[in-house]
Amino acid sequence: MRRLAHTSAGPVGSYTPRDAYSPYVVEQLRAAARSDVDQALRRLTLEGPMLLEQGQDPRVAGWDSDANVLWEIHRSRGMLTRQQLAQQVGQSLADEHSPGRLAPLLYPTSRDLFALLLLFCLESGMELEAARDLTSDCLKNPNRGYVQIEYLKRRRHGQEWNTIRVRDGSSNSPGGLLRLALRLTVAIRETTGSSALWQFRTKEGILTTGFSTSAVTHMARRFVSAHGISDESRPVELRLSRLRKTYKAAVYKVTGGRMSAFVQGHSPDVAAAHYANIPSLRDLHEQAVADGLQDAFNEARSPSVLTPEEEEHLIQRPIEAGQLLGVPPKEIGPLLSGASDLWLSSCRDFFDSPFGTKGKACPVSFFGCLGCGNAVITRRKLPAILAFLNHIEAERAKTPEAEWTARFGEARKQILRLILPKFSASDVLSAKAVAESLEPLLFLPSNLFGGL
Structure with missing residues (x-):
């Protein structure tokens, strides 16, 4: 629902964040x-x-x-x-x-460590500014394939030390990549005495103790040129500041937009405005809206299924009928007594069908109750439902699959996934025995016999 709220609310302010890199570029x-x-x-x-x-x-x-x-x-x-x-x-x-x-x-070059820094940002999602300032003692508390990374987070009004927990061990994990950096820079660190992680030797014989902003920009251009990295036949403009967005977008897609997994290091508002509100996630947001509308539509079409315990509770406290079933307390009696029964369910209002015109009788087939929000199903209707299930399974053997699916597929799904799981195995077993002991015509609605 947070995804739907974010999508419908629109962008926060007038700032449009940079987009993530596409999976093709990332690979x-x-x-x-x-x-x-x-x-x-x-x-x-x-x-x-x-x-x-x-x-x-x-x-x-x-x-x-x-x-x-x-x-x-x-x-x-x-x-x-x-x-x-x-x-x-x-x-x-x-x-x-x-x-x-x-x-x-003997000594790593700027190209070596730039590649490690790029991989680390891709795999960890850490901000470039924080990753550039990592120290040789940043790995803390390794435990069962994970490790904490201590880093300095720069904020508008100061700095603070934070930690994130990341995968460790393999050379592709964030922790493993930092261990590679520690191994490659040990000789330089022994010489400089600096605790900075990203240390390398220049061609001029200078031992540096970190990446400046201009150096990263220059190395990014050289990296793209050396490897011929392109997007739609054009050289990629590589900005390491976009790698965090790229990582966040991947997490967002994997978790289906679950904000609790996405907001690490930010407030929900900042995460939504700066990392979720990007062009590469537009399709996901549009699908979220479509899924939400479909969920609402499905909920409107689904019957209410009352367990025996819920049925007894409503008998004792009909005042709660509005909360559980959306009907006035005075209408709960006919629903539970059988006075409002159709073949497979009770009906809140046979003359106010969501499939027809108010004031006119429901126009759908006799088993349309299984896909109707007006329907109320109790344990009393289980034998009829199981008899109908037997009937549609028998029809499957003699009806073309496409035709059978169009006629009975949704009804069968509702019975197996929505209705039967609400009842105990004992209730279902008893209802099955009743269904198998009676002639099929006994399950027709009683109002069909009114003129006989």
């Missing part, structure tokens, strides 16, 4: 980022350490070896630059064994 982003991360893992955990083991002090073993130059890069904690190397060994060797090419075997 491209996810695949490209995962490719970059996998390459970084192989380079930093296998290729780099293997080459480093082969290296020796280049002052003794010579500078004409990648392994030896990498040894020196490691000794200098990543600070060796091509200019410094050129001063020692000349420009030719410095170009051939460039620290800019070799250092990424």
Whole structure:
């Protein structure tokens, strides 16, 4: 109902939020980022350490070896630059064994960590500003495949520390992605002494301790260009600030718009205005309206089924007839005594049918009561209903399926899903025995015999 209320209320204010990325774009982003991360893992955990083991002090073993130059890069904690190397060994060797090419075997690059940051935002839904400021001790209380992430939430009037609980363990989970980032940045963090999570080495040999807004924008453009990510043949304009909307939209769709699962980190009004009121969710909202109207229509067409306990309660307290059945207390007697009986139910008003004109007799077939809001079904009508169920099942064997479904399908569904589950197994068993012991004509409405 909150979805219907939000849809009918319209947008809050005049602000139109950015839309989420389409599933097609998201899959491209996810695949490209995962490719970059996998390459970084192989380079930093296998290729780099293997080459480093082969290296020796280049002052003794010579500078004409990648392994030896990498040894020196490691000794200098990543600070060796091509200019410094050129001063020692000349420009030719410095170009051939460039620290800019070799250092990424030991230290992550901005491209490596950008891919990890992108994947983390896609999988966790954390705001970009908060994700950029994560620290190396942000993982708290791991337990049974989940972990808490402590982060700094920036607000209009200040900052506060929050935590979210996310999946952990696999390299595709939010917790697992942060563990990968911790593994890849350990060498830089030991050098800088900073607790910032996203630390990398630039081509110029500078060890950075975070992503600036301009750096993220620049890397996003390079990422899209390098991987050829497009939407309808046009390059995607990648803004990491839209990834939270993309995550929220996916949650919204999976939960069918259930606001309690959607508002994490926001008030319901903010969640609705900024994350639910976006073009990519319009179809879901329109379907919610259609579903709501269909539910209301179905409810109007469904009979009221009284259990024996409810029937007894109304006999004792007819004043509650309006609340339970929507009829005046004086009308409860005929409904429960049988005076208002038709074949399969009692009828609130045979001359005020939702299928006909007020003042005229109900025009639908004798079993139309099973789809009528005027009908009231009690235990007394179970034998007739079960006899009718036997009849329509017998008709199924000798009637084309499409014809049988059109004539009896909805009635059968109402009996099996709405009516019989309201009664005890004992009541149904007794009614079945009665139905099987009587001739079918005895179940015709008594008013058909009035002229006999």
